[in-house]
Amino acid sequence: MTAPLHDTTAEAGPTAPVDPAVDGAQKVEGRSLTRIAWTRLKRDKVALAGGITVLVLVIVAIFAPMIVSLLGHPPNEFHQDKLDPLTNLPTGSLGGVSGDYLFGVEPNKGRDVFSRIVFGARISLLVAFLAAVVAVALGTLFGIVAGYFGGWIDAVISRVMDVLLSFPQLLFIISLVSVLPDDLLGLTGSGVRIAVLVMVIGFFGWPYIGRIVRGQTLSLREREYVEAARSLGGGSRHILFRELLPNLVAPITVYATLMIPTNILTEAALSFLGAGVRPPTASWGGMLRDALETYEHDPMFMVFPGVTIFITVLAFNLFGDGLRDALDPKGTR
Secondary structure, three states, X not given: OOOOOOOXXXXXXXXXXXXXXXXXXXXXXXXXXXXXXXXXXXXXXXXXXXXXXXXXXXXXXXXXXXXXXXXXXXXXXXXXXXXXXXXXXXXXXXOOOOOOOOOOEOOOOOOEHHHHHHHHHHHHHXXXXXXXXXXXXXXXXXXXXHHHHOHHHHHHHHHHHHHHHOOXXXXXXXXXXXXXXXXXXXXXXXXXXXXXXHHHHHHHHHHHHHHHHHHHHHXXXXXXXXXXXXXXXXXXXXXXXXXXXXXXXXXXXXXXXXXXXXXXXXXXXXXXXXXXXXXXXXXXXXXXXXXXXXXXXXXXXXXXXXXXXXXXXXXXXXXXXXHHHHHOOOOOO
């Protein structure tokens, strides 16, 4: 009679429990660059506050008619009953601020300041965003071509950028606007001025981002993945737009964010000088120009558009700085 087989399981004893901490340590979760950047950006409370402010301003600009219908009056509607008949200044304190007129009324005309600031946000942000798009498109195209091909192509594009950077942009726009017709390419009135501002500001702005893209391309074109793509038969078009351009998205995005506040200030300056949108279209720079006549007697008419420009530009700059730190691969924040 043969001996019974031994139960090896019983001899080995109970299975050792798995330590969940050790098991979890072996699982490494990969994170994308976008997730890493978002995590860094969330830690920067100042940049996050700037981004929220920018988002609120964009929402206000998009829904300006709805906001004005709820909280204000039509931006070009006169309210002479809110003005002193002797001085044409707003009655009441702080420029006529009240529940019906949140920022008071304009001297001489009696228009709702709150409504004009809300509608002025549409002009400033529209010009700033579209001009930034034009500048980014041109700057990216010429910068990446100059940096990748080099040689005489780089020399020609670089000299063109130098000439445009030394050109008096404001004087050119003022002289151009003075000779523009009222109707152009199907646009009329302020539409012509807005189109000209977008094209001219964007055209003179692309060399700034072009230099950034060119410098980054000079560094990236010698990387291993570019050499690998070239050795596998990849053409110049493939390398430019499939290999180099994705790695340039971060600096392009950051610089575009920092370019928008500069465009806002440029549009406000041109409107202040009379080369912006045509009256009675509301613009922040135009409101500051109108306030020059009465700021000694009613400073609030100058304070509200001035503070609005300051907050908008500051919010974009804070958000742009935080975005730059978040997208920096060498950053530790």
